[in-house]
Amino acid sequence: MSDTNPCPRHACPRENELLDALAAGFIGEELESHIATCAACGELRLVAGALLDERAQAVTEAAPPSSGTMLWRMQMRRRQEAQSAAQRSLLIGQAVTLAVALTLVFTLLGRTLAGEAVTVIASIRLSPPLLLVLAIWLLAVPIAGWVLIRQK
Amino acid sequence: MIKGMSHPLVILDTMMAERHAEEALAVMGDDEFRAFYERTARPLWAYLSRISGDPHKADDFLQEAYYRFYRASKRYESEAHRRSSLFQIATNLVRDAARRGKHYEEVPLAAEEPPPAGTVPQSGSPSPETEAAMRTDVARAIRQLEPKQRELLWLAYAQGSSHEEIAEILGLSAISVRTLLLRARRKLAGILTGGAR
Numbered sequence: 001m002s003d004t005n006p007c008p009r010h011a012c013p014r015e016n017e018l019l020d021a022l023a024a025g026f027i028g029e030e031l032e033s034h035i036a037t038c039a040a041c042g043e044l045r046l047v048a049g050a051l052l053d054e055r056a057q058a059v060t061e062a063a064p065p066s067s068g069t070m071l072w073r074m075q076m077r078r079r080q081e082a083q084s085a086a087q088r089s090l091l092i093g094q095a096v097t098l099a100v101a102l103t104l105v106f107t108l109l110g111r112t113l114a115g116e117a118v119t120v121i122a123s124i125r126l127s128p129p130l131l132l133v134l135a136i137w138l139l140a141v142p143i144a145g146w147v148l149i150r151q152k
Numbered sequence: 153m154i155k156g157m158s159h160p161l162v163i164l165d166t167m168m169a170e171r172h173a174e175e176a177l178a179v180m181g182d183d184e185f186r187a188f189y190e191r192t193a194r195p196l197w198a199y200l201s202r203i204s205g206d207p208h209k210a211d212d213f214l215q216e217a218y219y220r221f222y223r224a225s226k227r228y229e230s231e232a233h234r235r236s237s238l239f240q241i242a243t244n245l246v247r248d249a250a251r252r253g254k255h256y257e258e259v260p261l262a263a264e265e266p267p268p269a270g271t272v273p274q275s276g277s278p279s280p281e282t283e284a285a286m287r288t289d290v291a292r293a294i295r296q297l298e299p300k301q302r303e304l305l306w307l308a309y310a311q312g313s314s315h316e317e318i319a320e321i322l323g324l325s326a327i328s329v330r331t332l333l334l335r336a337r338r339k340l341a342g343i344l345t346g347g348a349r
Contacts, residue, residue: 070189
């Protein structure tokens, strides 16, 4: 291949050969003379050569933790995540249990309690604004609690 | 509320999760993981440092990438496939971080001065005096590229990945890789030679 196109629109078939030579750090005479006449290979040499140098530099800069340290950190993190997940499921389980227990209590003692509750509520004399505040508070507290748990 | 760790259910759940982790390690044992880490940590750090443009962030990205890789605990057909998966996780981490907080360091072209004459690698070995300056210019030139171009060029020419591997890592088709790579290469060559292509 000996085209002298200054703007390489297409890749040259010898590019892989050039990449291998660059990686090996040695470019033969014949390939060298090809590069001098091939715009694509000239461009590839410029770019790949610069990037290979940059990689060599970056690899010497790298100071990753040892494999043992990394493995230990990952195992610790995995364990912490497992504990958090377990606590979450326990919380959900407890909430469900509480809900079931309350349902059972109200089902078994519902009529008696309801009758007494109606009597108690009827005996309370509250002004409508105060009742409204009480109703809002009763609604807001469980929602706020739920939001707090979600944030945690 | 019952205190977390003392509850038998929590202990049971934790034990099950740990067993799952052990099963994951059975897919890739401790020694195998360590060997894989030894082979890949430095090249991965180099990749992360250059595509993010921030060597300090590269440490965090590295740790997170290995953790996600470890947690995914998949079986891989080959070493190359496993490696591609790790680089894919790492690439996505940097992209996500960039989306959230702009961790890609981009240098606008207009603000950049062209590299001094003689510092660009043209042919043959550069003189020792110009090597340090050349490295700075290459690093600066890389930062002028678009993030995807950095990823493509680094994987293809610094990492030596095949087009298929690059396609897998970057989530592109192999045909797109060829075209985009040629375009990115031309752009970097233009920056390195100080001209606009």
